[in-house]
Amino acid sequence: MRSAYRLKTVFATAALLAGFCASSEIVPAQDPSGSSGAHPIVVIHTDQGPNSAQAMQQHYVVLVSLDGFRWDYAKKYNAAHLLALGKEGVWAPEGMIPSYPSLTFPNHYAIITGLYPEHNGLVANSFLDTTEFAHYGLSDPAPVADGHWYAGVPLWSLAEKQGMRTACLFWPGSEAKIAGEVPTDYLHFDDKVDESARIDQVIAWLKEPAEQRPHFITLYYSDVDHAGHAYGPDSPQTKSAVARVDGLVAKLHDALKETGLPIDLVVVSDHGMVKIQGPWVNLDDYADLKGFQSAGPLLYGASEADRARVYDQLKHASEKFEVYRRKDVPAGLRYDENPREGDPVIVPIGPYAIRAHGPGKNPDGTPRPDRAPEVGAHGFDPRRMPEMKASFFAAGPDIVEGKTVQPFENVNLYPWIAHILGLEPPKTDGNLNILSGTLRDNGDSKAATVNAPAPSSQE
Numbered sequence: 001m002r003s004a005y006r007l008k009t010v011f012a013t014a015a016l017l018a019g020f021c022a023s024s025e026i027v028p029a030q031d032p033s034g035s036s037g038a039h040p041i042v043v044i045h046t047d048q049g050p051n052s053a054q055a056m057q058q059h060y061v062v063l064v065s066l067d068g069f070r071w072d073y074a075k076k077y078n079a080a081h082l083l084a085l086g087k088e089g090v091w092a093p094e095g096m097i098p099s100y101p102s103l104t105f106p107n108h109y110a111i112i113t114g115l116y117p118e119h120n121g122l123v124a125n126s127f128l129d130t131t132e133f134a135h136y137g138l139s140d141p142a143p144v145a146d147g148h149w150y151a152g153v154p155l156w157s158l159a160e161k162q163g164m165r166t167a168c169l170f171w172p173g174s175e176a177k178i179a180g181e182v183p184t185d186y187l188h189f190d191d192k193v194d195e196s197a198r199i200d201q202v203i204a205w206l207k208e209p210a211e212q213r214p215h216f217i218t219l220y221y222s223d224v225d226h227a228g229h230a231y232g233p234d235s236p237q238t239k240s241a242v243a244r245v246d247g248l249v250a251k252l253h254d255a256l257k258e259t260g261l262p263i264d265l266v267v268v269s270d271h272g273m274v275k276i277q278g279p280w281v282n283l284d285d286y287a288d289l290k291g292f293q294s295a296g297p298l299l300y301g302a303s304e305a306d307r308a309r310v311y312d313q314l315k316h317a318s319e320k321f322e323v324y325r326r327k328d329v330p331a332g333l334r335y336d337e338n339p340r341e342g343d344p345v346i347v348p349i350g351p352y353a354i355r356a357h358g359p360g361k362n363p364d365g366t367p368r369p370d371r372a373p374e375v376g377a378h379g380f381d382p383r384r385m386p387e388m389k390a391s392f393f394a395a396g397p398d399i400v401e402g403k404t405v406q407p408f409e410n411v412n413l414y415p416w417i418a419h420i421l422g423l424e425p426p427k428t429d430g431n432l433n434i435l436s437g438t439l440r441d442n443g444d445s446k447a448a449t450v451n452a453p454a455p456s457s458q459e
């Protein structure tokens with residue numbers, strides 16, 4: 001059951017608070033004794049029967065997300081284990097291209113569905129659906145677990161439908177029933193779950209009997225994103241967060257090898273990070289937003305007259321953003337089809353913190369308290385701002401050794417992982433040809449007898 005959206009405005013900061021991509025709190029380095037007050041792992045299990053005979057013949061994929069791990073961090077901060085993983089298999093030294101907006105939920109969900117945000121339903125971390133008159137926010141458990149917000153067929157749903165068991169140790173969307181399925185095992189998001197214990201859980205899944213053992217597993221770490229928001233991409237805190245997650249990847253990689261199973265390890269990030277310039281840009285300084293609802297910088301006008309008026313007021317208002325009627329948003333952004341995107345649409349043209357409303361004034365005329373923008377942020381156009389690019393490393397029995405790939409859009413991971421797992425994917429925005437050159441079988445179906453020339457892995 002959904003509750004009607006009651007608040008008139010959701011401030012940008014609300015979208016940046018608790019949950020995935022939380023920026024208000026740095027998770028301290030874990031106490032190796034495990035007595036740091038970390039939360040225990042609570043797995044939610046749904047019995048979906050054993051793996052099918054066909055599924056049991058397939059290999060395994062462990063998909064790891066390192067939130068906010070910018071494309072150049074591995075080299076910049078010498079993440080030795082990730083670089084070694086890339087050397088052992090494939091990596092994207094110039095980065096992977098996130099979907100616009102380069103935010104956490106839209107991109108995790110683009111990776112897992114092969115659909116751009118406006119097709120997968122998550123057009124931002126926080127947005128309105130004006131037809132439902134309801135609000136989605138990444139830190140609000142009710143919509144996050146409500147499948148009606150999500151479109152597409154996430155990889156775990158695709159696998160479960162085709163008789164293959166899956167397990168998610170956090171991933172946006174994994175707590176909701178989507179396309180009629182949930183992962184066999186998943187957890188409610190809790191970033192205080194011990195980081196090392198997350199790896200132990202992945203290994204425990206892989207040690208289950210073959211009939212129950214999940215073939216597709218996700219794992220998530222937020223550290224690097226937290227540090228980037230609080231201290232910026234060039235800070236010693238971000239450097240040490242990179243070192244910490246690099247160590248976790250090493251531990252995972254070793255433990256996966258010890259299982260002796262044919263596992264492909266895929267490590268990605270959702271987006272990069274940039275240092276924010278200047279104070280908040282408040283759209284209501286330039287336009288009368290009467291008749292509008294908002295979520296962060298997204299604007300939802302009540303009438304066509306309102307939308308046209310605010311578009312005119314914002315059109316030449318600032319050198320820090322562009323404004324478009326939604327239908328006119330540049331095609332490359334893939335942000336012109338979904339009413340959840342609002343209208344007009346604001347596109348920042350630099351690393352600026354933009355929101356619909358400033359804090360306003362108290363009834364007595366004194367200014368309400370405000371907080372400065374974070375030191376680092378993301379969400380910007382990755383083609384205009386290369387700092388938004390994400391990371392990609394992968395190695396395993398299905399992946400060629402020692403190959404690099406040119407920047408590619410993250411929606412192309414979906415058909416690639418589906419292929420490795422022997423799953424039949426639906427049509428999406430992703431294309432297997434983009435990454436097929438990284439596969440030992442060149443992306444040919446197992447039954448194919450004629451080898452087409454290996455397609456370029458360039459975008």
Ligand SMILES: [Zn+2]
Nearest residue numbers: 021068225229
């Ligand atoms: Zn973030």
Ligand SMILES: [Zn+2]
Nearest residue numbers: 021067068104
């Ligand atoms: Zn993120």
